[in-house]
Amino acid sequence: MMKKLSILLFAFVAIVFISCNNAKQKNAETPDMHTSEMALDYLGVYEGILPCADCEGIKTQLTIHDDNTFTLVSDYLGEKEAKFEDKGSYFIESGEILVIQDEDGDQKYFKLQEGSLAQLNADKKMIEGELAPFYVLTKVR
Structure with missing residues (x-):
């Protein structure tokens, strides 16, 4: 039971981390079109x-x-x-x-x-x- 809980917690943290990282990359790739x-x-x-x-x-x-x-x-x-x-x-x-x-x-x-x-x-x-x-x-x- 403890092993399953640890795996679920690890998977949740990994998903959150990857999601936040992707959002930062999308913001960084959006060029400022105002010139x-x-x-x-x-x-x-x-x-x-x-x-x-x-x-x-x-x-x-x-x-x-x-x-x-x-x-x-x-x-x-x-x-x-x-x-x-x-x-x-x-x-x-x-x-x-x-x-x-x-x-x-x-x-x-x-x-x-x-x-x-x-x-x-x-x-x-x-x-x-x-x-x-x-x-x-x-x-x-």
């Missing part, structure tokens, strides 16, 4: 004043259109006031990096964030240093 690209939240108008080495700042407006085109307006503030407008196409790389390419083939990189874009360096890495927080464009519409 910045799939959300389509990146479409719209972003604004900010980016740092400038020889002016007060660059008032920047980046408009991301739904036809894979963009418009970038850069207004250099201060002594050398000058306004430039670039147009071109864009694509999303790795689900989180917005790559804009103007008509001359020059590229700029931005990390897609909730409600903002963080400008990246030429190596597609976050800009570091004291001015890093100022390389962000905020979504305004």
